[in-house]
Amino acid sequence: MRIAIIAVDGSMLSAVAGLADLFWITNQTLRAPPSGAARGMRDQAGLRVDEAQTISFDATIVSADGKARVDPQGRSLPVEGSLHDLDDCDLALVTGMALGHDGLPPVSDAILQTAAWLEKMHNRGALIGAACAGTFVLGEAGLLDGRRCTTTWWLHHAFKQRFPKAQLVWGTAVEEQDRVVTTGGPLSWVDLALHVIRREAGADVARLAADMSVADSVPLPQLVYAPRGFVNAADPLLLQAEQIIRHGRPGLSAEGLAKALNLSGRTLHRRLTELTNESPKAFITRVRIETACVLLETPSASVKQVALKCGYREETAFRRAFIQTTGMTPADYRRWSNGRQRGVLARLEDDPG
Structure with missing residues (x-):
């Protein structure tokens, strides 16, 4: 070659x-x-x-x-x-x-x-x-x-x-x-x-x-490396949609998100495609999983609790979405994230200045 x-x-x-x-x-x-x-x-x-x-x-x-x-x-x-x-x-x-x-x-x-x-x-x-x-x-x-x-x-x-x-x-x-x-x-x-x-x-x-x-x-x-919500900061619509998803009820659908934004389903789909190249469903999933990543960094939170807080009624569905988005299980992500954090703390302790 x-x-x-x-x-x-x-x-x-x-x-x-x-x-x-x-x-x-x-x-x-x-x-x-x-x-x-x-x-x-x-x-x-x-x-x-x-x-x-x-x-x-x-x-x-x-x-x-x-x-x-x-x-x-x-x-x-x-x-x-x-x-x-x-x-x-x-x-x-x-x-x-x-x-x-x-x-x-x-x-x-x-x-x-x-x-x-x-x-x-x-x-x-x-x-x-x-x-x-x-x-x-x-x-x-x-x-x-x-x-x-x-x-x-x-x-x-x-x-x-x-x-x-x-x-x-x-x-x-x-x-x-x-x-x-x-x-x-x-x-x-x-x-x-x-x-x-x-x-x-x-x-x-x-x-x-x-x-x-x-x-x-x-x-x-x-x-998994980028700051949470980084891509959504580019447009007010994305920021508003993110807040609705984060604070909405479990099981929020694409139709429910469009209604909360006072948009038609077709308009929401077009706008999200233009802004993030995502469908409304994919956008909702990403925001939920980004939120889950933050919550999983808290040792006391169980995977089931995180799933519920992120809008998933079923833990199995949450695990499936998490793996598809991050390439890791929630437990593996927690270990990976904790390992990175320990590495950062160790470097700070070795060089506090």
């Missing part, structure tokens, strides 16, 4: 080099799996290790003009050639980058050249991917118009303003549609690489690559 890792001014050195390293680690692992790892390994499509060994992820680091770039800390980021040296590729990836003085990803001549090249490669059948602020380059290429995508949570509002035609999804870790893959967060290049490996070589190969790299093969959604 021929892979182009694209560097622009401000690209993160760790991301560009890290992608190349992770694909190299995968190649080495496939050629010589650890003792016992090959036994019985197969993915959902029935791919065996000996078959997977024929797959090779061959990465080349390139820039628009073939010249070295400068990373956010002023260090040289060497490249191996220009975009135009590559007649074709199977996969092209853009990583996170430094933001401009306005706090937004820049739009330079090199980025516009890169965007045009990405569009051409996609038209030729290549898989295109981007992590964090690199998703803005895909937006400039028009590759996200009408397609589901994600970006890092703290650039969500800016992204939506710049690319209103994109089907931006709040809080997810990875989105793929029509051979376009996006991930969020400066370090989400790991998720991007593992998604590509899973897609091309199967789930077990991706899991083995993640194990060798000591990384999670299935990333958590971004919404």
